[in-house]
Amino acid sequence: MDFKNLMDKQIQLIDRSLDQVLPKEKDYQDIIFESMRYSVFAGGKRLRPILMLAACEFVGGHEKDVLPFCCAIEMIHTYSLIHDDLPAMDNDDFRRGKPTNHKVYGEGIAVLAGDGLLNYAYEIMLKSLLQDAGDPKRKIQAMEEIARAAGIYGMIGGQVVDLASENKQIDGDALDYIHNHKTAALIVAAIRAGAIIGGADDQALNRLTEYGKCIGLGFQITDDLLDILGDEKKLGKKVGSDIENHKSTYPSIHGIDQSIAKVQELFHKSLAALQGYDNKSAFFVNLADYLVKREY
Amino acid sequence: MDFKNLMDKQIQLIDRSLDQVLPKEKDYQDIIFESMRYSVFAGGKRLRPILMLAACEFVGGHEKDVLPFCCAIEMIHTYSLIHDDLPAMDNDDFRRGKPTNHKVYGEGIAVLAGDGLLNYAYEIMLKSLLQDAGDPKRKIQAMEEIARAAGIYGMIGGQVVDLASENKQIDGDALDYIHNHKTAALIVAAIRAGAIIGGADDQALNRLTEYGKCIGLGFQITDDLLDILGDEKKLGKKVGSDIENHKSTYPSIHGIDQSIAKVQELFHKSLAALQGYDNKSAFFVNLADYLVKREY
Numbered sequence: 001m002d003f004k005n006l007m008d009k010q011i012q013l014i015d016r017s018l019d020q021v022l023p024k025e026k027d028y029q030d031i032i033f034e035s036m037r038y039s040v041f042a043g044g045k046r047l048r049p050i051l052m053l054a055a056c057e058f059v060g061g062h063e064k065d066v067l068p069f070c071c072a073i074e075m076i077h078t079y080s081l082i083h084d085d086l087p088a089m090d091n092d093d094f095r096r097g098k099p100t101n102h103k104v105y106g107e108g109i110a111v112l113a114g115d116g117l118l119n120y121a122y123e124i125m126l127k128s129l130l131q132d133a134g135d136p137k138r139k140i141q142a143m144e145e146i147a148r149a150a151g152i153y154g155m156i157g158g159q160v161v162d163l164a165s166e167n168k169q170i171d172g173d174a175l176d177y178i179h180n181h182k183t184a185a186l187i188v189a190a191i192r193a194g195a196i197i198g199g200a201d202d203q204a205l206n207r208l209t210e211y212g213k214c215i216g217l218g219f220q221i222t223d224d225l226l227d228i229l230g231d232e233k234k235l236g237k238k239v240g241s242d243i244e245n246h247k248s249t250y251p252s253i254h255g256i257d258q259s260i261a262k263v264q265e266l267f268h269k270s271l272a273a274l275q276g277y278d279n280k281s282a283f284f285v286n287l288a289d290y291l292v293k294r295e296y
Numbered sequence: 297m298d299f300k301n302l303m304d305k306q307i308q309l310i311d312r313s314l315d316q317v318l319p320k321e322k323d324y325q326d327i328i329f330e331s332m333r334y335s336v337f338a339g340g341k342r343l344r345p346i347l348m349l350a351a352c353e354f355v356g357g358h359e360k361d362v363l364p365f366c367c368a369i370e371m372i373h374t375y376s377l378i379h380d381d382l383p384a385m386d387n388d389d390f391r392r393g394k395p396t397n398h399k400v401y402g403e404g405i406a407v408l409a410g411d412g413l414l415n416y417a418y419e420i421m422l423k424s425l426l427q428d429a430g431d432p433k434r435k436i437q438a439m440e441e442i443a444r445a446a447g448i449y450g451m452i453g454g455q456v457v458d459l460a461s462e463n464k465q466i467d468g469d470a471l472d473y474i475h476n477h478k479t480a481a482l483i484v485a486a487i488r489a490g491a492i493i494g495g496a497d498d499q500a501l502n503r504l505t506e507y508g509k510c511i512g513l514g515f516q517i518t519d520d521l522l523d524i525l526g527d528e529k530k531l532g533k534k535v536g537s538d539i540e541n542h543k544s545t546y547p548s549i550h551g552i553d554q555s556i557a558k559v560q561e562l563f564h565k566s567l568a569a570l571q572g573y574d575n576k577s578a579f580f581v582n583l584a585d586y587l588v589k590r591e592y
Contacts, residue, residue, distance in 0.1 A: 028473045029453035031460060036448075083411060088403030107384030108459045111407065112452055115379060118411065119447040122418050126440040136432060144422040151415040152332075156408055157325035163404045164327060177324045 003286040007050070014049045015041070017067050018074060021124055035105045035113040036120070040078050043096045043236075047219075047291075048073045048186060052194035054283050055208050061198020068128035069142060069197060072121035073190050076150050079117035080159070080186075082110055089163060090245070097236030118150075142193035149189030158182025167246045172253055179250070183223075184216025207273050214270035215288050218263050222294065224249035225259055234296045267292045299582040303346070310345045311337070313363050314370060317420055331401045331409040332416070336374050339392040339532075343515075343587075344369045344482060348490035350579050351504050357494020364424035365438060365493060368417035369486050372446050375413035376455070376482075378406055385459060386541070393532030414446075438489035445485030454478025463542045468549055475546070479519075480512025503569050510566035511584050514559050518590065520545035521555055530592045563588045 001009070018040055023033045049070035056066040085092040085100040086107060092100055102110035125143050129136050148154055158181030165174065191212040195205050226235060227242045228251055242249050251259045270288045274281040297305070314336055319329045345366035352362040381388040381396040382403060388396055398406035421439050425432050444450055454477030461470065487508040491501050522531060523538045524547055538545050547555045566584045570577040 023448065027453075028470065029448060029456040029477075032448055032452065032456045079411075083407055086404075086407065088407060108382075109456065111379055111382065111384060112456055112459070114411070115375075115414065116448040116452045118414060119443060119452065123440070123443045123447055126436065126443055129436050130440060136436065140422065140425050140432065140436075144419070144426060147415060147419045147422055151419055152319065152325060152328055152412040156328065156412045156415065157323075160325040160328045160405065160408055163408070174324065181325075 003283070003290070006283065007287075007290075010050045010053060011046050013063075013067075014046045014053075014070055014074065017071050021068070021071050022120075031105070031109060032113055032116050035101060035109050036075075036078075036117050038104060039082050039101045039113065040075065040117070042098050044074065044078065046074060048077055048190040051187065051212070051287070052190040054287070055191045055194030055200075056198035058208065058277075058280055058284070059195050059198040059200040059204050061194070065132075065139075066194055066197045068124050069139075069146070069193055072124045073146060073186065073193070075117040075121040075124070076146070076155075077186060079114040079121075080150075080155055082114040082117070084159065086110060089159075092237070092241070094237050122147075138196050138199065142196045145189045145193045145196065146186075149185040154181055154185035154189070155183075158185065162247075165248060168248075170248045170253075175248055175250065175253055179217055179220045180213075183220040184213060187216035187219065188212035204277075207277070210273035211270045211284060211288075214266040214273065215291055218266035218270070218288075219291055221250045221259055221263050221266075222291065224251055225256070225263070226295070228256065231295060236296065263292055299579070299586070302579065303583075303586075306346045306349060307342045309359075309363075310342045310349075310366055310370065313367050317364070317367050318416075327401070327405060328409055328412050331397060331405050332371075332374075332413050334400060335378050335397045335409065336371065336413070338394050340370065340374065342370060344373055344486040347483065347508070347583070348486040350583070351487045351490030351496075352494035354504065354573075354576055354580070355491050355494040355496040355500050357490070361428075361435075362490055362493045364420050365435075365442070365489055368420045369442060369482065369489070371413040371417040371420070372442070372451075373482060375410040375417075376446075376451055378410040378413070380455065382406060385455075388533070388537070390533050418443075434492050434495065438492045441485045441489045441492065442482075445481040450477055450481035450485070451479075454481065458543075461544060464544075466544045466549075471544055471546065471549055475513055475516040476509075479516040480509060483512035483515065484508040500573075503573070506569035507566045507580060507584075510562040510569065511587055514562035514566070514584075515587055517546045517555055517559050517562075518587065520547055521552070521559070522591070524552065527591060532592065559588055 022037055022040060024037065052070050052073060053063065053066055081095065082101045084090050085095060086102055093103055094100060101113055105113065129139050132139065158178050161174065162178045162182055165178065188209060191208050192205065195208050224242065227239050230239050232239050267288055271285055274284055318333055318336060320333065348366050348369060349359065349362055377391065378397045380386050381391060382398055389399055390396060397409055401409065425435050428435065454474050457470065458474045458478055461474065484505060487504050488501065491504050520538065523535050526535050528535050563584055567581055570580055
């Protein structure tokens with residue numbers, strides 16, 4: 001199967017799983033079910049769950065063990081976008097070509113939909129732990145990786161510094177902190193959690209972690225570049241918003257040429273991390289290539 | 297030791313544990329540490345962790361096993377207050393006599409401080425699971441109880457209906473849904489989680505659950521009554537805000553006299569639930585009495 005077909009197949013698998021676990025029944029509080037589903041099914045790339053699934057299979061693990069965790073990490077990612085789009089944060093009206101959650105459901109429900117997705121992610125993972133008759137140790141470890149990467153020492157930490165840096169000149173170190181925590185941490189955790197659930201040995205876990213760090217940072221620098229060089233139609237949102245919001249980005253600090261060179265360097269480092277696993281690294285190699293070349 | 301001294305001792309124990317687990321080091325993101333601590337140490341009654349601790353000890357469990365979960369549930373409670381006070385929700389400027397989180401740190405940081413506390417609660421519980429060499433099954437079950445009660449089928453569900461009911465006439469059933477989910481669910485989960493970690497048998501767990509449901513609902517009706525009959529100085533916030541916000545409450549639907557009678561009925565039912573455990577139920581009996589008579 002070629003890479004594009006394989007990606008589509010994996011996206012469909014993740015979407016079906018998300019559809020199964022996200023509630024949709026009628027009840028007093030059903031507006032939040034609708035609001036959570038609205039953002040989860042607003043056309044995400046499913047990068048984190050796909051990486052988790054691939055890492056699990058890379059080390060010989062089984063799809064069924066990791067799928068609840070794939071859903072959980074996509075819910076955590078989606079909650080962070082809903083809260084990030086709020087007027088008090090980035091104040092974005094559109095994402096992926098659709099009105100943001102608070103534009104459709106109001107700010108109050110958007111706050112609660114984010115809270116609901118974050119909390120439900122843990123409910124899903126805990127249910128998977130309780131249903132599993134085997135030793136829960138690996139799944140607990142995977143949960144802990146995800147939780148730390150999502151929290152105040154990971155993604156939320158990055159968002160705090162990002163928010164505090166608006167309209168301010170920051171240096172390269174502060175920007176590295178933002179990029180590594182706001183974006184890369186959860187991408188790395190997705191890969192590590194998948195590998196841990198799949199039963200990875202230390203060497204495979206370390207190599208996959210290195211790969212994840214490279215593509216995580218590369219992904220965010222590409223995002224920064226697309227906000228300058230991208231096509232609004234393909235992106236589904238306005239370009240130039242970082243400049244408009246006086247936001248420091250990789251290109252604004254290091255220049256466009258050096259940013260492009262950095263993405264290339266990270267791409268090659270990500271491939272080097274998986275050398276020696278040549279017979280099963282094809283998907284990761286193609287994914288890194290796709291992430292570097294993406295236009296949205 | 298008399299009840300008041302015992303309560304003070306337990307509050308100090310919880311406060312010390314919270315102080316130990318909540319970060320305070322200097323780092324890029326340290327404003328969120330400060331913001332989280334501001335609300336956690338703003339003078340809460342510590343009702344949920346105290347109930348959890350008491351339930352654990354009631355069934356013969358050990359303090360050290362349950363303390364991380366006590367901290368976690370207080371963080372979850374605090375996050376819900378921070379988000380509930382936001383302008384998009386209840387829009388409250390004061391809580392317990394102090395400016396609310398977003399009045400001090402701004403709305404963006406307040407959203408993130410709430411997110412941070414919710415996520416950190418799970419980090420704390422997971423760390424406790426990983427450090428425990430014994431069978432993790434009871435702690436996983438306790439976590440699942442807490443997660444469900446905090447989520448879209450518990451507290452968040454109640455908040456959604458509460459928010460959707462503003463400026464609307466709702467019936468007694470809808471109000472029961474709000475009270476049982478927004479407030480009672482997490483109180484019941486605190487007791488159940490403590491009992492499960494302590495190794496409760498089915499009978500003790502059922503009796504404690506019944507006790508928790510009674511005081512949980514009684515607690516919220518008392519809150520509704522205090523917003524009409526309370527003393528602003530003792531409460532540390534304005535009274536009359538429910539009427540001002542056109543919010544349906546137990547007294548607004550059933551009248552003040554019937555509300556007071558309902559609290560008394562729930563108080564007696566809570567005591568009846570623990571009959572047969574007379575030699576160790578003194579703390580719970582005193583606590584129910586204290587909750588009924590409280591003035592803040």
